[in-house]
Amino acid sequence: MKNRIIIFLALMLILTAVPLSAATTVEVTEAIIEDISLDEIITGNLTPFEKANIPAQVGGVAEEVNIDIGDEVEAGSELIKMEQDSFLIQKRQAEAALESAEANYDELINGVTEEEYRRVKSSYEDAKAGLEIAEINYKQAKRAFERSEELFQDNIISKQDFEDAEDAFKNARSQVKSAETNLAVAEANLDEADRGPREEQIRASAAQVKQAEASLDEIEDTLSKTVIRAPFTGLVFERHIEKGEMIGSGQPIVNLINIDQLYVEIEITASAVSRINKGDIVEVKAETMQHYIEGEITNIAPQADPESRSFLVKVKIDNPDHSLRPGMFADVRLLKGEAGDAVVVPIESILDLTEETPYLYVVEDGKAIRREVEVGLQTDTQAEIISGLEAGESVIIRGQQRLDAEDEVEVINR
Structure with missing residues (x-):
């Protein structure tokens, strides 16, 4: 028992003789100069590049019906032909x-x-x-x-x-x-x-x-209208008539769509529409795709929808193999903002980011120096520092939550 007391007292003397370090261990990274951009993902619907609900221009009986749903037709091809006997007599x-x-x-x-x-x-x-x-x-x-x-x-x-x-x-x-x-x-x-x-x-x-x-021209024109032809190359989406049925003038009979190209129709806010222009190239990814492809902004509504207060925007994409179909969802990546040669730090290094005066800590002479900064663009991982920090400074990215200004720190990067 006496020996154990002596050992304990000896250990206490050793511990009190070695001063404990007061420094907080932290991890740091260097503020760098880098281009930074902020994207906004907006989901829309795919719609046909061309579509036409083709009506009958004259009345008559359907003598020939040459198409069915899903058929691919060439521009100018004969879709439906009506009986012509009475018109030929008039001719x-x-x-x-x-x-x-x-x-x-x-x-x-x-x-x-x-x-x-x-x-x-x-x-x-x-x-x-x-x-x-x-x-x-x-x-x-x-x-x-x-x-x-x-x-x-x-x-x-x-x-x-x-x-x-x-x-x-x-x-x-x-x-x-x-x-x-x-x-x-x-x-x-x-x-x-x-x-x-x-x-x-x-x-x-x-x-x-x-x-x-x-x-004669009038009857020839009428006669030509008894043959209904495809106005463009596309696919038959709907057919509303059968052979032998009576067709009324103006009656819709064939719905044709062209999906060699498609539109992505999206609704965007006023702030977003002010950042885009007709002809801009953006990235598009449909729900069945694993990667983004290029699309072109072709149409921007001049006025907001009175109910949703959003603007309709159409983005055209190529679809040569018809792997995409109208009605699918698609994401459009719009550039929300960008800054070239910006001072950039990891977003986790910034404290009170949502407050009025965000700040971070840099390491100078082994101490944590508090810097109030002005933050610009923010992504999920990075933030642009507009003022309050220079490129090359060591910014604390781990352990800063435990710090006060002028605290001593020990840098231990993993």
Whole structure:
């Protein structure tokens, strides 16, 4: 027992003879110059690059339906064809009307042929001769009537003979009038053949040609609308008609989408929209992807949604293998801020980071020196120091929570 007391007293003397160190052990790192950037991840939905809900432009019965859901179609390919019989009949009628109008116009422009002119001239001469003969017959019938009248009054001829003479006279007079009319018509035809068509006749005939052309164009346009074609290369998303069904004009029949490229549609805040521009390149990662790809900002809404107060932004990405589909979620990484050649420290070195006066400790001559700093950009691991610290200084990153200003420290980096 006595020996144990002596050993205990000896140990106490040894411990009191060696002074205990008051320094706090810490870990440090050097403040460095580095570029720092802050990203913001926003989740949106993938939508088709092109989409069209194609309607029927004319009514009719679906004669051919050449597509089904999921089919890939080329631009201009025939999707649906309607019966055309009634439209083809109308087309033939319009073609005949145009041909007739063009023939009439050509006849007016070219004038009468030499043979036609001779015929018109001959008709005039015949009409002239016919009038001369009718006038001679009229004079003879008149004299015969006057003579018959005298003889009838003298009771030399019968009443029947007198009436026959009177009828012959009236008939001769009617033939003269008819011959005069025929000569007038023949003379007018001859004058027209000599003069050519009037300007108003030509204009009227030309208008008839244009009207016939318009009618033909209209029916050809209608006929072309009985065949519904793909406006772009894409995939059939929906089909609303079956073969043999009646289609109404304006009825939606095919929904087509193009997913060779896709849009990511995101909603962002006013502060975020002020940092981006049309044409900016950003990073995109869909829910089925393991890495980010490049996307281009193509559309920025000029006005915020009145309810959400956010702005619609569209980011275009390539999708050549169709591995991505509309309706999937996708993350868009937007640059929230960046600083080049900034003084950067680990974010855990800063105390009271969310308070008004954040600070950190640096090591100078074995002591912890408190520095109030102005903090700039912050990521999950780093922070930009705008003022209060110089590059190259030793910043305490472990143990600083136990320190007061001017405390002695012992640097022990693992």
